[in-house]
Amino acid sequence: MSRTKARAALLRELEEAMRRSSAQGVLYGQTVANVAGIANSDLECMDILYLEGRVTAGRLAEVTGLTTGAITGVVDRLEKAGLVRRERDEKDRRKVFISVVPETAMKIGQLYVPMQQAMEKVFGAYSDEELRLLLRFATEGYKGVLAATEALKGLLDTPPEKRPDLKLKKLRR
Amino acid sequence: MSRTKARAALLRELEEAMRRSSAQGVLYGQTVANVAGIANSDLECMDILYLEGRVTAGRLAEVTGLTTGAITGVVDRLEKAGLVRRERDEKDRRKVFISVVPETAMKIGQLYVPMQQAMEKVFGAYSDEELRLLLRFATEGYKGVLAATEALKGLLDTPPEKRPDLKLKKLRR
DNA sequence: GCTAAATCTCTTAGTGACTAAGATATATAT
């Protein structure tokens, strides 16, 4: 097999492996939401709050791709569950900051323990240098996926009749 | 900083980077479903069909975690859109095999092009050997996540009063 | 072979999270 062919095969394998593991990651998240008894989007928002800290409702809508109306519902449910708190911005009283309630949110965090343990075990097999390679990849991969998402969204904004036609026999009503 | 402390920091960074990129991956998928005009679960099933080939409705339910009733709806919609075909198993006539219609499904595949291009660009910066490391990691990572999911599900099956209590103030309803 | 139990998909009724559109409240610009 030629060198470039071997590489192409490697890339295909890699792509599939990543697809599989990311699909399984989605399933893990679904299971967490299930066990916690909250909706999927609710958990996603908890995750964003964990990563970004105190953010506005609008920012949550932006990042999740949900409407602001949907976010109102998400925050209502999370607030009722005692997982987050609403705080009006004193500088700009239109804004509502959402922040996690650490004591309660911790309990959700517990559900990630099996995942963390599994990852610890996997990571254990790698040297520091190898881990740095993985970190570099994850960081660049994130940027790549972000850019790809933007590119795809751009496609959404071009008028439907000018898009690379899908001709899907009128999906959805 | 001690060596083990440096490694711990590295692991934390790595975990967060993976979390971010996988979250972004989820968003990419949502966008694909959006542009294609199909539901999220519908796309997830297309993905499974692509990876596993011809599978039964029951298997789809198993893998996605949806009820068989929900799968009936998914397959109805996908079939109407011309993306998949139902075929009764001639050996066991209770079973229904679902398989993609390649010509139509290709059009969905197109929506992954931006992602593939982004990944190609990222992968381009790595040597064959480095890619093999990434492949090894993705493969082992998949197994780890799968095991973690099972562990978490096991938790779901233990009677609620015996679970590490979440005490989430009666979520839902 | 025949009946009972098991297995697989589909149907039905009901529910919860979503969107679109617009209401409300506050901030900014002219």
Add this chain to the structure above:
DNA sequence: ATATATATCTTAGTCACTAAGAGATTTAGC
């Protein structure tokens, strides 16, 4: 001041989901 913009919430309606069970077929026990 008034108009426009921004940020969140409200409302009505829709869609995909679950739970439960029906229908069709296969498997097991006798």
